[in-house]
Each structure stands twice: as C-alpha cells, then as structure tokens.
Amino acid sequence: MPKTVIVGVSGGIAAYKSAYLVSALTKRGYDVHVIMTQNALEFVSALTFETISGNAAITDTFMKRENHDVLHVSLAKKADMVIVAPATANVLGKVASGIADDMLTTTLLASKCPVVFAPAMNTAMYEDAVTQSNITKLNELGYHVMDTGIGMLACRDEGAGRMKEPDEIIAFADSVFESLYDMHGINVLISAGPTREAIDPVRYLSNNSSGKMGYSLAQAAVSRGANVTLVSGPVSLDAPEKAQMINVVSAQSMEQAMTHHAKNADIIISCAAVADYTPANVSDTKIKKNDDMSLRLIRTKDILKILGEAKTENQILVGFAAETNDFDKYAKAKLESKNLDIIALNDVSRPGEGFGADTNNIKLFFKDNSEADLGVDSKEILAKSIINSIFEYRLKTTR
Ligand code: C5P
Numbered sequence: 001m002p003k004t005v006i007v008g009v010s011g012g013i014a015a016y017k018s019a020y021l022v023s024a025l026t027k028r029g030y031d032v033h034v035i036m037t038q039n040a041l042e043f044v045s046a047l048t049f050e051t052i053s054g055n056a057a058i059t060d061t062f063m064k065r066e067n068h069d070v071l072h073v074s075l076a077k078k079a080d081m082v083i084v085a086p087a088t089a090n091v092l093g094k095v096a097s098g099i100a101d102d103m104l105t106t107t108l109l110a111s112k113c114p115v116v117f118a119p120a121m122n123t124a125m126y127e128d129a130v131t132q133s134n135i136t137k138l139n140e141l142g143y144h145v146m147d148t149g150i151g152m153l154a155c156r157d158e159g160a161g162r163m164k165e166p167d168e169i170i171a172f173a174d175s176v177f178e179s180l181y182d183m184h185g186i187n188v189l190i191s192a193g194p195t196r197e198a199i200d201p202v203r204y205l206s207n208n209s210s211g212k213m214g215y216s217l218a219q220a221a222v223s224r225g226a227n228v229t230l231v232s233g234p235v236s237l238d239a240p241e242k243a244q245m246i247n248v249v250s251a252q253s254m255e256q257a258m259t260h261h262a263k264n265a266d267i268i269i270s271c272a273a274v275a276d277y278t279p280a281n282v283s284d285t286k287i288k289k290n291d292d293m294s295l296r297l298i299r300t301k302d303i304l305k306i307l308g309e310a311k312t313e314n315q316i317l318v319g320f321a322a323e324t325n326d327f328d329k330y331a332k333a334k335l336e337s338k339n340l341d342i343i344a345l346n347d348v349s350r351p352g353e354g355f356g357a358d359t360n361n362i363k364l365f366f367k368d369n370s371e372a373d374l375g376v377d378s379k380e381i382l383a384k385s386i387i388n389s390i391f392e393y394r395l396k397t398t399r
Contacts, residue, residue, distance in 0.1 A: 005030045005173075006075060006111075008084035008104045009049070010091040011039020013154040014120040014163035018085050019044060021166035023052045028170075033058065033075060035104045037091070058103050072103055076111035077241060083173055084108070086120030086163045087145075089131050095143070096134035114176050117145045118169045123159030144176045181225025183391060188226045189265035190218050191258055191272035191303070193233035195251040199295065200283040208356040209273035211235030213320075216383035217269055218243045224387065229265070231257045233272055251275045251300035258303050262310065267390055269318040270304045273355070308339030314398040318342045318390055324349040331365050341367045342393060344386060364389055368397070 005025055009018045018034075025032045034049040034057040046057035058071065084091060084104070091104065095117075100106040108115060117138065125131060126148060135145045146169065149162040164172070178184075192214020196204040211232060218230045219240040228243040231254060239245045246261070248254045251274050262268055277297035287293070304319050311317050319340045321331045324347075331345040345363045346353075353359050353376065361376040364386070374385045 003031060004033070004078050004080050006033050006035060006079045006082040006107065007049075007053075008035050008037075008082060008087075008091070008108070009040040009044070010037045010084065010086055010088045010104065011042060012086040012088050012120045012163070013043060014086035015040050015043040017163060017166055019048050019052060021083070021085055021169055022049055024166055024170060026053055031055070033079075035059075035075075035107055037102055037104050039088075039090075060103060072106040073110050076107050076113075079107075079111055079113050081113050081173060081177060082108060082111055082115045083118065083169060084115065085118035085166075085169055087117040089119075089121045089125045089128075089134075092117060092119060092131065092134045092138065092145070096137045096141075114180055115143045116169070116173050116176055117143060118163050118172075119145065119148050119161070120163030121148075121161045122153060122155050123157050123161045126161035127159075144172070146172050177225075183221060183387075184225035186226045186266045186391075186394075187264050188218075188221045188228045188267045188269070189231070189258065189261050190214050190221070190228065190269045191231045191233075191254060191274075192218070193235040194273050195233045195254055195275045195300075196249050197251065197275045197278040197300075198282045199279050200285065200287045202286055205275060205277070205279070205297075206234075207273050207275070209233070209235075210356045211237050212358065212379045213360060213383065214269075214271035215240055216379045217271060217387060219380070220383040220387040221267075224391070226267075229261050231261065231272070251278060251303070255301050255303045255306065259306060259310070262307050262315075265315065267316045267318070267394065268307055269320075269390070270307065271320050272303075273322070274303055275300055302338070304340070305338050311339060316341045316390060316394050316398070318344065318386075320344050320346065322346050322348045322355065327363070328365070331363070335365055335367065341397070342390060362386065366393060 007022050009015050022032050032053040033055050036059045049057040094105050095108050100109040138145050146164050148160050150160050151162045193211030194207045194209040196206045198204050215237050218228050221228045222242045230243045231246045246257045248257050278300050280296040280298045317340050321334050323330045331343050335343040343365050346360050360379050360382050362374040362382050364372040
C-alpha cells in the first residue's frame with residue numbers, strides 16, 4: 001500500500017470533509033502531505049491540515065525552502081498516490097488541459113503516481129458538457145475520476161456534484177492502488193550491468209553490457225509496487241526511483257551481494273553480464289610494458305548456478321542467455337543446468353540489438369516447458385512484458 005499520499009484540496013465547501021480524509025489516511029499510517037489552492041484557504045485553514053497530518057500544508061509554489069530542491073518535483077517524486085478532494089471544475093479543467101499555474105497543478109503535472117479526483121461542484125457545473133468532457137479526457141489519460149454523490153448541495157440545489165464521503169474516497173483509492181500495484185509486498189532481486197575484473201590498479205577486463213535491460217526490469221517491477229533490490233555493476237544510468245541500489249564492481253562482489261539478498265527474495269532475475277574469468281593475480285602496481293605478455297585467468301563463480309542450488313520453495317529464479325546460434329537448445333540446457341524457472345533468451349547475433357543497444361529480442365522458456373516469444377521491442381517495453389510473464393508464472397506455480 002502507498003506510504004506517501006498527497007491530498008490536494010481545492011476551493012469548495014467540501015474542503016471541510018478533507019480534514020476527515022487526511023485524518024483517516026494519517027491514522028492508517030500514511031505520510032500525508034496536503035497541498036491547498038488559494039481558494040481552498042478561503043474554506044479551511046492550512047493550520048487544520050498541518051495539525052492533522054503533522055506536515056506543513058503547502059500553499060504556494062514559491063514558498064521559501066531551507067533545502068533548495070524544487071518542492072513540486074520532489075513531492076511528486078516521493079508520492080505513491082495523489083488524491084484531489086475536493087476537485088473543483090476549475091482544477092479538473094486545468095489538469096485536463098495541462099495548465100500548471102499553482103503548487104497543486106504543477107505537482108499533478110510532475111507526478112507519475114496514480115491520481116484520484118473526487119469532484120465536488122454545483123450540479124449544473126458538474127453536468128456541463130465542458131466538465132463532462134474534461135472528466136472523460138482525464139479518465140482516458142489514466143487519471144481516476146470518481147463519480148459524485150447525489151444530494152443536497154451547499155447552494156441548496158439537489159442533484160449530482162456532491163463529493164463522495166472520505167471513507168468512500170479511501171476505498172476507491174485502495175482499489176485503484178491494488179489494481180495498479182499488484183506486485184505489492186513481493187521482493188524482487190535483480191542483477192544488472194557488466195562486472196569489472198581488475199588486472200592492476202588502472203586496468204580491468206569487462207564487457208559491453210549497458211545495464212539498460214536490468215534497469216528497465218527494475219523500473220517495471222517498481223511501477224507494479226514490488227520491493228526491488230538492484231545489484232548493479234558499473235554503468236552510466238540513473239538509479240530507478242524507489243529501488244534499493246547495491247553498487248558492485250567485480251564478479252566476486254556481485255556474488256556476495258546477490259547471495260546475501262537472495263535470502264529474502266521472492267523473485268530473482270540475473271540479468272548482469274558477469275565475467276566468466278578473472279585474472280589469477282591482481283598486480284598492486286601498474287604493470288609495465290613488455291614485448292609480450294600473458295595473463296592467467298581463472299573462472300569466476302557462476303552466481304546463477306549458486307542461486308539455483310540454494311533456491312527455496314516458491315522462489316522464482318530467472319536467468320538470461322545471450323546466444324548467437326542454436327538458441328533454443330542452449331537456452332533450455334541452461335534452464336535445466338542452473339535449476340531456473342524461466343530463462344530469457346536474447347539473440348545477440350543481430351546487429352543493433354541486445355548488448356549495449358536500446359532494443360532487444362526476447363524469447364522466454366519456462367520450467368513447465370511452455371514458451372513465450374516476446375519479439376523485438378525497446379528494452380522498456382520488453383521489461384514490462386518479462387515482469388508480467390514472471391508474475392503470472394509465479395501466480396500459476398507457487399502456493
Ligand atoms: O552460462 P551463461 O553465463 O551464459 O549464463 C548467463 C546467465 O548466467 C545470466 O543470467 C547471467 O547473469 C548469469 N551468470 C552468473 N554468473 C556468472 C556468469 C553468468 O550469474 N559467472
């Protein structure tokens with residue numbers, strides 16, 4: 001379930017009910033941050049929300065900040081959900097049109113988390129074609145706009161436009177959250193990127209892995225609510241938001257991190273291009289030039305094999321196989337020999353795909369002998385399909 005919830009309060013008489021909403025959310029253990037529009041301040045004071053939520057109520061985009069991060073962006077990043085209650089016709093219209101002229105609408109535009117609107121307005125305004133078309137547009141854009149209740153309104157009109165009760169808003173938000181974050185509570189451990197095997201203080205052996213596939217898998221699992229630990233070799237990518245990052249360098253340090261974190265993992269995805277060999281001796285000083293030179297290499301530990309041997313009941317272990325020929329044969333052999341549940345095969349014989357590239361082509365082989373060809377696509381899209389397939393397989397096979 002969400003940890004950080006932003007409650008946006010816009011200017012309607014129903015704003016008084018939002019105090020109960022914030023109180024109920026806070027009691028359920030959420031870290032609630034209230035953003036009020038200028039008009040909302042005419043109905044309820046910021047102090048009410050500050051006292052109930054325990055956090056400063058934000059009312060102005062240009063509020064002075066002690067730490068100079070951009071507040072609407074930092075809050076938007078932190079939020080697991082935004083609930084706008086009451087949502088006036090004005091706020092619905094602004095968001096539907098991409099207008100961001102105050103703290104609430106800038107935060108809404110900057111946020112990537114689910115947004116629930118609980119509209120509240122006069123019946124005629126609610127039924128107006130412009131409002132209805134804004135609501136349709138918002139729903140099409142992926143926002144979650146609640147219906148309104150029917151009853152006596154502040155203007156003494158009787159009809160639609162009454163904001164749903166706070167408990168109904170919370171139940172609605174819960175159902176949105178459950179449908180989107182269906183991997184909530186699942187621990188996913190992912191390895192990504194290359195490893196670097198030191199030769200001397202300035203040289204190393206490595207490979208062309210960019211880490212993009214593993215990072216995209218981490219992002220896809222995070223977006224479905226999983227707790228993601230990402231063990232990454234040296235790459236130049238931004239850490240996926242909300243993933244726990246463990247940065248490693250060598251195959252040995254990756255092995256230590258993976259075996260340690262595997263104990264609590266429900267799903268383990270080994271996407272890293274781990275070096276198969278490492279120098280037998282690492283020189284403490286820079287090796288001087290000679291006419292010729294030979295480097296003795298020894299095998300690194302096969303991390304995935306170790307994880308396969310230690311696999312616990314109900315743990316799903318996924319490996320990657322980059323092959324240039326006899327694809328299915330090698331992939332199936334690896335599935336078996338490493339005690340995997342799923343292997344993702346990528347054909348690295350095609351130029352411009354796979355290693356270091358933005359696109360990949362993936363075929364999945366499952367322990368139950370089923371297969372799924374995910375085809376060629378961007379690594380982001382393939383990552384979503386892979387995570388989905390792993391999740392479905394887990395639902396099918398674990399007790
Ligand atoms: O056997 P091969 O190296 O081709 O298998 C690839 C799979 O094994 C990948 O999932 C990779 O992350 C993993 N691997 C590993 N430890 C190694 C080598 C590969 O975990 N030393």
